[in-house]
Every structure is written in C-alpha cells, then in structure tokens.
Amino acid sequence: MTALKEYERLESIGLWRETPDGQRKEVVVAFGDASLVLRDSNDRPLTHWSMAAIERTNSNQRPAIYTVDPDGHETLEIDDKTMIKAIERVRNRIQRARPKPGRLRVWISAITLCAFVIAGVVWLPEATARYATGIVPDAKLEDIGRRALAQVNKLTGTPCSSPYGERALRLLEDRLIGTTSNRILIVDMDQRQSALLPNGNILINKSLLSDQNGPELMAGYVLMERAMQDERPQLYDLFLTAGLNTTLRFLATGTINKAKLDQFAESKIMGNPSNPRPDNLHELFNVAQITSTPFAKSDLRYGDLAAIDNYAKQSIPLLSDEDWLALQEICD
Template sequence: MTALTKFQRLEAQGSWRAAPDAPLREVIVSLGDATLVLSDPGTDRPLSHWSLPAVVQLNPGALPALYAPGAEGTDETVAIDDPLMIDAISRVQGAVASHRAHSGRLRGVLLALAILAVLGLLAFWLPGALIAHAARIAPPAQARDIGMAILADLERGAGKVCTRESGQAVLDHLAPHLLDPDAIIRVVPGPLGGARRLPGDLYVIGSDLLRAAPGPEAAAAHLVSARLATAEPDLKADAVRHAGLAASLRLMTLGHLPREAMAGYGNALLMQPAPRPADADLLAALGERGIPAEPYARSIDPTGQTVLPLIEGDPFRTDPPARPLLTDEQWLALQQICAG
C-alpha cells in the first residue's frame, strides 16, 4: 500500500486492548506493505491485522499515540510511544489521504468530461432529430402549406403562377390521371428545367414545356418523372431542414412555419437539375398512362444521343396511344394559361 520503503517491516512495542473492558496486553506492532500486524512478543503469533488505509489516530498530537483499526464501531485500540513508528503511520495516512484526494479529483474530471460529451452529443444529434420528427409528423395539410410557401419563394425567380382559368381547368383534369387524386399542378412563366414536385403533392412546370411543344406529352411525362423521382417524406424532410430548428419547433407546436422559413429554398431548388427516375420505371409508368416517351426524351436532349434508351424503349414508338392525352381545345387552353 505505502511507497515508504524505508519503513517496510518496521517494528515497535505497543499496548493493545482487544475490547474496551479487556486488559492491556503488550504486543509487537509491525508495519507491513498494507497492514499493521499486532503479534504476541513471546510466540510471534499474530493477534490482529489492521488495514493501513483504515487506521486512525484517536488522540492526534498526544503521546502515547492511540490508534484504532477504523473510525467507527471499533473496540480494539493500540497505544504506541515509538516516534519512528508514529511518524511512519502518520506518513502512510498522509499518502492515503493524498491518494484519495487525487482519486476524487480524477473522478470529478471524468464526470465533467462525461457530462460535456453527453451535452455535445445532444447538441449535435437533438436538432436533427427534432427537425426529422417535425417533418415526419406533419399532416397533409401542413405539407401542402409548406409546398405553397416554397412555390411563393420560387415565384421570385420564375414569375407569378399563371392563373388563366381555362388552362388551370385542364391541369385539374390531368392531375388525378397523371399523378394522384389530391395532386395539384401549377405553371409559372419561367423555365424550370423540367417539372418540380413540392411537399403536399404540389407540382410545378414552366411554360416553356407548353409553348414550344407540339403536344402535351412532354409536359405530362415530366410530371410523371417528378412523381417517380421524389418521395413525399424526403421532400418534407428537406424543406423542414432548410427552415431550421426554430421553425420546426413552431411547426410542431403551432402547426405552421413562419412566413420567411422557405426564403431562398425555391432559388436553391432551381440551381439543381430536376431529378429523374430510372428509365425502366419511367417507361413503365408512361405506358400505363398512355404517354409516349420520345417527346420527353427530346425535350431533354433534342439530338437523342444521351436519352437513346428512352427513345428506343418508348412503349408507343410504333403505335400511338389509343386516345390522345388532351383534345385540341384543351391543349390550346393549356398553352394559353399564361396569356392575359
């Protein structure tokens, strides 16, 4: 126990009392590595072993020094008047106290480091977890509000949504056939590089897909492509992540995002190319809806070189669909949605 090697196996005489009412008995007190051994001076038979770390002096500063094997509940005592033995025990007690203090400080430092690590982990993980939870629990009505907020921000760069009623009626007719029963489609004057799907089953296309096209097939295929390439949960999560932690907490507690939460999101969306699904998935979906794939492919690459699989895999490459997607009147009304 002790590093005081010069005191190893130090011996001195002492007066030992085994119990408060027992007679005093002369003993040999031996200081070992970790124990204080009390032995019979005639036979060297050990009478008692005391743990050095537990030994306490009951009368500090007095002679003979009176020791006990523990601070509480101890009946044994030994009186020692040998200065060298008393000094050795005192130094051992000082070393033990220093060790305990050091251990206490080390435990305190380790505890503080553990607390800081937990706080750091929470600071790193908690905001992301709260944002993901806010996006996950947002009902369809809130998702639609988020989509509308993104559309409002997108209008700053692409122009105000076109609102001609005859053209919008055609989009309302197409939406459940091309997309989903609750889907809505909006057109903006500026080009978007394809169709964009926003949270809340909201789809946006640029009027460039309508003005220069010979028919509605390219725009329709772009809308189907946007539906296949993006999932509603991912759209909500990305939008709420852009809004940030404070806005996410407001969404969870008040049910809506701050008006400025989607600022800049629309512009960031336009800086990225429109996502595309796998060619096989898109061709299958177009075939189910009676939409040729070649107009879509040519709108991406007029030469056809980079979209050859779509052209060659067009389900209507040799035979046109049984019925047109829109009547001539409907197509004309859709083309003029941004007029006036």
C-alpha cells in the same frame, strides 16, 4: 421495391371509401416504399397513403379497415392476409419509433439523443427530418406549400390562368396525377423546366407549352416530379436543408422559420433539377399509358427511356387538339 425486403412487389384488392357518404370502390392496393398507392380498375392512380399516417380502426378483425383521416372519414378495407401482415409490420415499426409518454420516455430520449450525437451528426438530422415528414397533417402541409408558392411567385410571377386553359389542365391532372390533392401550375421558370413544392404541387415552365407536337413532353416533366415525390418527399428535403434546429422547433411549435422556407423555395427555381430513378419514372409512363420518347429526347439523363418506350406507337392521347390549344393559350 417495397418497405419490406422480402417483397419485391405486393398488391391486393381493397374497398376504398373516400367520404362517409360515398360508395365503396374496388381498388388495387400497391405496397410501396413509404406509401400505399390506390389505383382504379384501369390502373390509374387514385391517391397515395403515407405509411406513417395509416391507422387501423378494427384491431384483429377481418377485413382490416384502415384510415389516414383522424376522423376516419376516408377508409380502406383489405381482406388479403399477406397485405394486412405487411402493413401491420410497417405500422408497428413506425409506432415503436414514436415517442412514448412518461418519465422513462424522457430518460430514454435523452440517452438516445446523446448516443445519436456521439455516433454521428449526419444520421440524426436525416432521421429527424424523416420523422417530422411522416407526422405533418394535411392542413399544415397545404399551408407550407402555399407559403413556398408565394415565395416562388416573387421569382416567376403568378401561375398562368384562363377558363379554358384551366379546364385542360384539370384533364391533364386527372390523367397524370389521379388525385385532386395535387395540382399542376404553369409559371415562367426561365431555364428550369419543372419543380416540386412540399405539398406535392408541380410547377411546369410555360415554355413547354410551345411544343407543337402535343402535351407529351410537358407530361414527361410532370411525371418526373411525381416520381421524385414518391421517392423523396419535398417536405423531407425542406426539413433536411432547413437544419436540425429548425426541424426540432417545428416538432415543438408547428412553425417553420420564414427565411428557411424562402431559401428552400428559391432553390426550387434556381437549384438543380429533380433526379428520380429511371425505373420509377418508366413505371409512371406505363401507368399513364403515354409515350416517354419526347421527354427522353429532351432530358439526356433519361435518354434510355426511349429504347423501352411501350407506348411510342400506341399512346392514348392526353388531350384533344382543342384542349391542347386552349392550354397553350393559358398564359396569354
């Protein structure tokens, strides 16, 4: 489902340049619920662009050129009229929701805030959390993720690491995540098998490395957290659980109360597991071209995925036997 109800699915071709000196690459652009997903010709994800962060650098010209980088270093060119129209509609909605300078803005904001409080105290925290999530810069997001991981490490110990194990882990990231902005970290999480940090990094329980059949079970939990991040960013959950006052203070100062962040980090280890929609998770298994059956048998909530496993007999190997063995020894 996309951000616009009239489109069940919307895709187009685009030209993506990751750096100013890099070559433009032809990519498939998929219009999602809260982001654009860029995939290569093999249908492997390259990166996700948050709708709230997208800016257009050449108004009313074609091909349209978009960026999520304040300096415009990373760009995406799109010539498809339908895709451009859809992106512009969502951008206009987001722009209208953002505060405007001037005295009128102050009065409108005050009246709107009072109306929100009177209408109900439930909607406002969610709307504020959603807005704050959409405007957090990448550098601040990484800082929040590092602080959350530091608190998690008090409960799990530091992530496992070894030269050959790290190499195998990077291979898995390339296949399952497709972007260097997010990483997989192996830790000791006791009963919980996986968790997701606000910056998109994924924690995996080292117990999953003991599966003698291969890395497919572990990969299933990685994809589950990826699906969760696509549906409901963990930064949004952080703001929602921290409360309205904390979120408003963040919007004003750019800081989050340490106690609130620590409490949220602990919930990633002690709280309930992630619960993305099965259809979204199924799509990620298909994109990665791996079997979902080992994961479906491990997590009964997703048992039906085994019945619709498109790669039960033709899954492309995730790792060589040598790399899987190296990954299994990463915590030794």
